[in-house]
Amino acid sequence: MSDFKSRIKDLLKEKRINMSRLTEKLGIPRTSLDRQINENNLKATTVVAICDMWPSVSLEWLMTGMGEMLLDQDSPEMQVEKLKRKIRGLERQQREDAERIDGLKKALRTRAVFERRR
16 A cells, blocks of 8 residues: 555656646646645545546545556446546536526626616
């Protein structure tokens, strides 16, 4: 079993990218990810983002070092992971859409109030 820092290095090597590119893809500052890794305290959102970015990466391996880094593409576990990630993506999109709709409703209410004052 390896430490988290080693697993991230192994993952970056496997995916042929550097830490700066990873943080860019994750949309978080490099210092934030470095701190999470060095403190061995990765945020759940970071872990989910990494696994969403690379569905073939085993969540169990990433978190614990147990098992293989990459899931067998045809395994039932991989199929379940793909579906879970798809659901998370759809849920995230639904939340974003709801926020956008709420913003539009607020803008319409503000405009209606403004129009009545004229």
